[in-house]
Each structure stands twice: as structure tokens, then as C-alpha cells.
Amino acid sequence: DTAVSQTPKYLVTQMGNDKSIKCEQNLGHDTMYWYKQDSKKFLKIMFSYNNKELIINETVPNRFSPKSPDKAHLNLHINSLELGDSAVYFCASGLLGVAGNEQFFGPGTRLTVL
Amino acid sequence: AQSVAQPEDQVNVAEGNPLTVKCTYSVSGNPYLFWYVQYPNRGLQFLLKYITGDNLVKGSYGFEAEFNKSQTSFHLKKPSALVSDSALYFCAVRDGPSGTYKYIFGTGTRLKVLA
Incomplete structure (x- = not known):
């Protein structure tokens, strides 16, 4: 009964490949997020979806394309992977309309691009 | 734009001693502030938040924030540190107009509690 789950946990791939990471939440939240945590542990938001609608799109290369088939799922597809994409990617969820509501994070996907 | 700063990359404290992990913020309007903890190879876990009201907020695992x-x-803060408190701690502030809330995280502070 994991609240926010991500697959895969580890992803090792070659430069130039295309890969996807999946995220699911069973908390009934209406908003989901993707974060990137780099090797220095800095955490930066990439995207956010509210009820399947994109509401936050930070300065991210358009090789990254999020997709939300429903409000419980948010996937991240990455085209033409580069060395600099190596990082840990975290999915999170929350309730947008609740002021000050905290986010719940998944366990992360460690992406290594060789 | 809203921001938070964590001035210390690392804090070392002896087990049983009080601990403080610092965070300062810059916001326009009323701040919504959060603390999260990240254990090795895990996602972030919510500890506590300040929205309004009492300046001293109590959270999980005996932590509090002022x-x-x-x-x-x-x-x-925590009155008496445990070795198991050793982890990476993030301060965060909610940013954005209504309908597009996002959370800005600090750079993190690694807490080491020494036995």
C-alpha cells in the first residue's frame, strides 16, 4: 500500500536512448510533480500536473515530456538521453487547493546515462 | 520570487545534545514553510510545516521548528539528537500564485549525529 510509487528504481542506459519513468499515487491527490535531484543533492522542480493538466513547466529541455493519463499517474519520457541527465528523479503528489499542503514523495528513480 | 537558504552544508552534533538546522526565507506575503528529511536512497519525508498561528511548530520524530x-x-530543532536522526534535511517554501503552487527547496543540510 505504498502511497507514491515509481518504476523503475534504477535505470542504466546509453547516451542517445529513449526511456520512461512511471509514477503512481494512491492518496487521492489531484496534483503530481516531477523533481530532479543532482549529484550535489540539489532538488529542482521540473513539471507539475493538476487533474491531468500541465500547470508548471520549468526550464527543462523539450527532450523531457511528461504525460498524465489520469490524476493518479504521471509518467516522464526522456528522448535522446545525455550524460547530464544522470540524476535521481522524484515523483511527488499533493492537494493543490489546500493552502500549505505538504507533498508526498516517491522513492526515486536513479538514472545513469553512460 | 520566493526562496529559502540553508547556510550550513553539514551540521555535526553529539548524540543526546540539542540540534539546530538553520533556514532563512525570502517571501512576499505570508510564508508557507516546510521541513523535509531524506534518508539515504530514499525519497523526502515531510517533517513539519508552518502555515499560520503559533510560532513553534511540532512535527514528526520529536522535531520542532520556530x-x-x-x-x-x-x-x-530537536532537544536531544539521536544517531538515527543522521540524514539530509531540506527546508522549503511554497511559491506561485493560487492554482500553480510549487515548492522551492533549499540546498539541504546534512546532519551527522555522532555516538
Whole structure:
């Protein structure tokens, strides 16, 4: 009964490949997020979806394309992977309309691009 | 734009001693402030938050934080540190207009509690 789950946990791939990471939440939240945590542990938001609608799109290369088939799922597809994409990617969820509501994070996907 | 700063990359404290992890913020309007903890190879876990009301906020695992408006600080504290508290701690502030809330995280502070 994991609240926010991500697959895969580890992803090792070659430069130039295309890969996807999946995220699911069973908390009934209406908003989901993707974060990137780099090797220095800095955490930066990439995207956010509210009820399947994109509401936050930070300065991210358009090789990254999020997709939300429903409000419980948010996937991240990455085209033409580069060395600099190596990082840990975290999915999170929350309730947008609740002021000050905290986010719940998944366990992360460690992406290594060789 | 809203921001938070964590001035210390690492804090070392002896087990049983009180600990403080510092956070300062810069916001326009009323701040919504959060603390999260990240254990190795895990996602972030929510510890506590300040929305309004009492300046001393109590959270999980015996942690508390004090909101100080005049000093624009939201320091995380615990009266008696445990070795198991060793982890990476993030302060965060909610940013954005209504309908597009996002959370801005600090750079993190690594807490090491020494036995």
C-alpha cells in the first residue's frame, strides 16, 4: 500500500536512448510533480500536473515530456538521453487547493546515462 | 520570487545534545514553510510545516521548528539528537500564485549525529 510509487528504481542506459519513468499515487491527490535531484543533492522542480493538466513547466529541455493519463499517474519520457541527465528523479503528489499542503514523495528513480 | 537558504552544508552534533538546522526565507506575503528529511536512497519525508498561528511548530520524530518573522527564519530543532536522526534535511517554501503552487527547496543540510 505504498502511497507514491515509481518504476523503475534504477535505470542504466546509453547516451542517445529513449526511456520512461512511471509514477503512481494512491492518496487521492489531484496534483503530481516531477523533481530532479543532482549529484550535489540539489532538488529542482521540473513539471507539475493538476487533474491531468500541465500547470508548471520549468526550464527543462523539450527532450523531457511528461504525460498524465489520469490524476493518479504521471509518467516522464526522456528522448535522446545525455550524460547530464544522470540524476535521481522524484515523483511527488499533493492537494493543490489546500493552502500549505505538504507533498508526498516517491522513492526515486536513479538514472545513469553512460 | 520566493526562496529559502540553508547556510550550513553539514551540521555535526553529539548524540543526546540539542540540534539546530538553520533556514532563512525570502517571501512576499505570508510564508508557507516546510521541513523535509531524506534518508539515504530514499525519497523526502515531510517533517513539519508552518502555515499560520503559533510560532513553534511540532512535527514528526520529536522535531520542532520556530518561525521568526523578524529574522525571516524557520530553524529546525530537536532537544536531544539521536544517531538515527543522521540524514539530509531540506527546508522549503511554497511559491506561485493560487492554482500553480510549487515548492522551492533549499540546498539541504546534512546532519551527522555522532555516538
